[in-house]
Amino acid sequence: MSPRAFSTLGCPGADLDEVVRLARAGPCTGVELRCAEGQLVHPELDPAAADRLAEALCRAGLAVPVLASYVQVAADEPDVVDRLARHIALAARLGAGQVRVFGGGAERAAGRRERAVRHLAEATPIAEAAGVGIALETHDVFLTGAEVAGILEAVGSPAVGAVWDAVNPWRAxxxxxxxxxxxxxxxxxxxxxxVASPTDLRPVVPGRGVLPLGGVLAQLSRLGYAGWISLEWERAWYPEAAPLAEALPAFHRVLDAA
Known part of the structure; x- marks a missing residue:
């Protein structure tokens, strides 16, 4: 059975006690940490604070499967690899297995695939040295498994993998x-x-929308996937959505029924 987690995207501004309480209310043993200003972790978090957070999560019995960065590897900017390196270092201090990255680069479509491949390849030795993976999400300019897999094949390193956001390839x-x-x-x-529909991405309690969650879970079973499955409840973007505490039980019911 895959271990379960939730993203702190669903509880924006929550402190550590609240995050631990949410995890203990159900069988979640991991927390996907959103790395952004105003959150538990942010890009400028100092090493001592990161160490204290890592120790507190460990005492609570919570792993950090992913540090959810907002680095855009297809961006046409000179500091992409430097920013990714800083997130890798932070992830290593937190004990996170992966740094999530996006494609980005929508402002300059020409060459964005090549930029993504180049930036990921340049960051690969840094990730390998730190013992942290880099995971490109099916998101924004690289919505589909086909697009993400093509980039990963070109990079060709076991240090670089994929995050399957279940909504985005399906809506594409x-x-x-x-x-x-x-x-x-x-x-x-x-x-x-x-979600309610491929064009209405407002959060819907898992199992009440139109995404074929059973089909996704069946495919994961077919693959023999035993990695983390995380609820990404996007309350940070949709504050009118129900609290994460109401969505988590539905998430567990969907997984239990698979």
Whole structure:
């Protein structure tokens, strides 16, 4: 059975006690930490504070499967690899297994695939030395498993893998069977959520929307995937959504029924 986590995207501004309380209310043994200003972790967090947070999470019995960065590897900027390196160092201090990255680069479409490959390849030795993976999410300019897998194949390093955000390939027209086939060799982390329709991305309690969550979970089972499955409840972007404490029980019911 895959271990379960939730993203702190669902509890913006929560302190450590609240995060631990949410985890203990259900069988979550991990927390996907959103790395942004105003959160438990942010890009400028000093090493001593990171060490204290890592120790507190360890005492609470919580792992950090992913540090969810906002680094855009396809961006046409000179400091992409430097920013990624700083996130890798922070992830290592926190004991996080992966640093999540996005594609980005929408402002200059030409060459964005090549930029993503180049930046990831340059960061690979840094990740390998730190013992932290880099995981490219199916998101923004690289929505599908096909797009992400093509980049990962070009990089060709076991230090670089994929985050399967279950909504995005599906809303782009890629069936879960196809996404699983493409991402299987690279899959490092899975984010589940549910929505009302492919064009209405407001959070819906898992199991009450239209995303074929059962199909996604069946494909993970077929792959023999035993990695983390995380609820990404996007309350930071949709403050009118129900509290994370109401979404988590539904998330567990969906997984228990699979």
């Amino acid at each position: 027209g890629e069936a879960p069977e196809r996404t699983a086939e493409l991402l299987g060799p690279w899959l490092r982390h899975v984010q589940l959520k549910d």
